[in-house]
Amino acid sequence: MLVVACIKQVPDTTQVKIDPVTGTLIREGVPFIMNPFDTHALEESLRLKDKYGFRVAVISMGPPNTVVTLKKAIALGADEAVLLSDRVFGGADTLATSRVLAEAIRRLSQKEEVALVICGKQTIDGDTAQVGPGIATRLRYAQLTLVDQIQKVDVQAKRIIVRRKLEGRHEIVEAPLPALLTVLREINKPRYPTVPMRLMSETAEVMVWDNKVMHLDESSIGLKGSPTQVRRIFSPEKTKGEIVGDGVNKPEEAAHLLVARLVQKDIIQA
């Protein structure tokens, strides 16, 4: 049985600046990283591998340099990696992206039964949290979003029990397999690659599937298959907050005021 982890290579957003003139991201010289949420999706897949003996496949749609990030996933313990890369996939919104990823998972499932697909809750560059649910919809898999704990996987009965973290409450949900999970960062602490695994990953093969392999209708993918388009990106103007307390001369008073405000905003509980 296979667990598929969907990962995305994103620019390290702490290092990304927006060009104020053109309104586009300045990506030059900015290093790429694995989307932080996806590192948790991968880790959870690897934990299921350790626990239940599943095989782990990682898939990613992106430009050819995404191979670097997929190799990192192999260094961490993924058994196979597939890169979905073709010019015609480019410019995709969440709908078109989920079509490509769903097709790839479908193809993987022809060789080996897929038990679970695990995605990060969202990416740090798009912040939509739509691709995971999109894949589940296309594949007609059970859709379990915002998971912060997998409580049980019953391989025999093909059932899964997870905990979802919602605002102010938790939800325990049971669903049939195959299922698609989107996970939160709290779900686990990612592992660190060992040196032998890093060295192995350097020569490991990453399969690359273009549309000649995938045979998707070009009008349903890429820019053409995307009903939404980003028109402009800009930094909101930073407004300076008001100064309400005197932390220099009356630190205690200021601290009380801060706590009161935090309680008021429901950030901490009194």
Add this chain to the structure above:
Amino acid sequence: MNPVSDLSAAGFALFWGLTIFAAGIFLIRGYQLLKLLSLGRENKKPGNLIKQTFLAIGHMIIQECQFKNIRKKDRAGIGHLFMVWGFLLFVTYYFFFIVIASGFGISETMEHNAIYTIYCWVMDIAAPFVFIGAVWGIIRRYFFLPKRLEGQRTWEALLILITVLLHPITHVGKIATQIAAGSPPAGLGISTPPLSTALSNLYTNVGSVAGWHAFWFWSHWGFVLLVLAIIGYTRYLHVPAAIINDILRPQKKGELSLIDLKDRRTFGTARVDNFTQKQLLDTYACVVCGYCQDACPATNTGKPLNPRLIIRDVKANLMTNGPLIHHKKEPVIPLIGSGKEGSIGEDALWACTTCWACMEVCPVYIEHVPKIIDMRRHLVQMQSKFPEELLNFFENMEQRSNPWGIAPADRAKWATDITVKPFETGKTEYLFYVGCFGAFDARARQVTLAIARVLDAAGVSWGILGRDEKCCGDSLRRLGNEFVFDRMAQENIKLFRDKGITKIITECPHCFTTLKNDYAQYGAKLDVIHHTELFDRLIKEGKLKLKPTDLGTLVFHDSCYLGRHNGIYQPPRDVITAATGIAPIEMERNHKRGFCCGAGGGRMWLEEKTGKRINIERVEEALKQNPKTICVSCPYCMTMFEDGLKDKGADKQVRVLEVAEIVARALK
């Protein structure tokens, strides 16, 4: 009558039988021990062996090992001096006047001369000193036990001390009975040695002298042979092993090995045979004196690390697993393990600050720290097992080349309000390598600004790399993440080479050591200087003119990476003296004996949950001098002292300043 030459045929047989038996045990055990050593990895080439041999013998004769540790508080070493110097004379005596003279039946020739008498005189004087040395040792261990020897009242120790004690007694007995019997050194018309002569008066019964002589002779030789036989089984082993250890000591103290990506069997030390042969020899040389544990900041503050036990446990592991490994079987006790599973606990390995205090005091040149780092390397690189705080640290280092994961673009932010030139190839003389602390840490940034001011005041041509600067990788290396360090080091060296950088000023002693010593292993030819050293030079050359500004009582804290790692003790002190008009006050533990702040070896990035905090221990020591200012030369020390002062509630009365800040205040 010469009772010595009267060895009968049976006496000869017994003499040589016993001697060969004892020598046999010595040699067989020696062979076994060498066999176990040979399981280790090959060593790097040692230095000039002939020179090193002379040096090592010289060290042994002048007892350098003891002189570096004799202090008011602990004078055990004096006893050792007496024993060793006496022992050297004794060994000569054994060889000429027992093995050759008695063993070959030529006592008449050997002893009927003035040389023998003179030698007996020398021995007569030496014997009481050996006796005193041994008694000194027994008193130290059994009546006034220093803390470092706690738990060391073992049978083994007693056996060693008693055998030492019996040598001079039996020797003097032997000579006294010879004199009583009228044999040399008596009867040659030269005055006989006083102690033996006095004691010879006890043997007035002419009939029993021969019997007494035989008693002393055989008991004397018996104890000599006993010692010979047990050398390989007891701490007597330190005598030959320490000398060889000194001869084979690495050319660069404490140097860590580079990663070999072609040898993929293992990265780091997981099994005792992953250590190098020299590292294993260290464990033979250890005499369990405990000076290292006395100096160790971790041991002193209740951490699970004791450098002495690391060495002991590696040896114990070798003794148990070595024969199995030799026979291609699996070892039974893991080298590293938590609790009682393995010889050395993981928590002990993570407690090391790599301050080198243990290596500084070790009388027999044992290198504890590289072993600890080699074992960390295994945990990090093969098992990905490390305190969880380090996960973020490692990833930040790899992704953003700084400990906190701050955007690299912010590296030059410290210079927002001043004009700083970038390093220009061919134009700028020095690269000012600011380092992560100097660039990102709010407090250290003030130091960076101070250094910039001083450099400008002295007219130094300097520039920075700004956002192109990368972390040097010090903590990564000390934490055992050699794979990532290796890549960062090569990237940095390439960057320096591409930009034509050869002269570098560092703010931080850790960057200093890494660029200067660690990068040199890659063949990088960099002229690296710590800013305190440069300031010292500039002041002495008259290029930096200061107006001494009194800062009240000022204590100086040695950075381990400047001091013990690089031997730089005086320059920062001279700079302080020039800038304040007064030499800094010393803490109880200073210079080579300085006590770590607790942040080295990657400890900066780890929680300190067990025992007393190391920085509190050091701050308390500093506060004993009632200082107004504590002066440091390292951003880690700065953080540790400021935190410690806050914890002690003394941050209002005492401030921490960096050497550069003191200099900046004294600029004309």
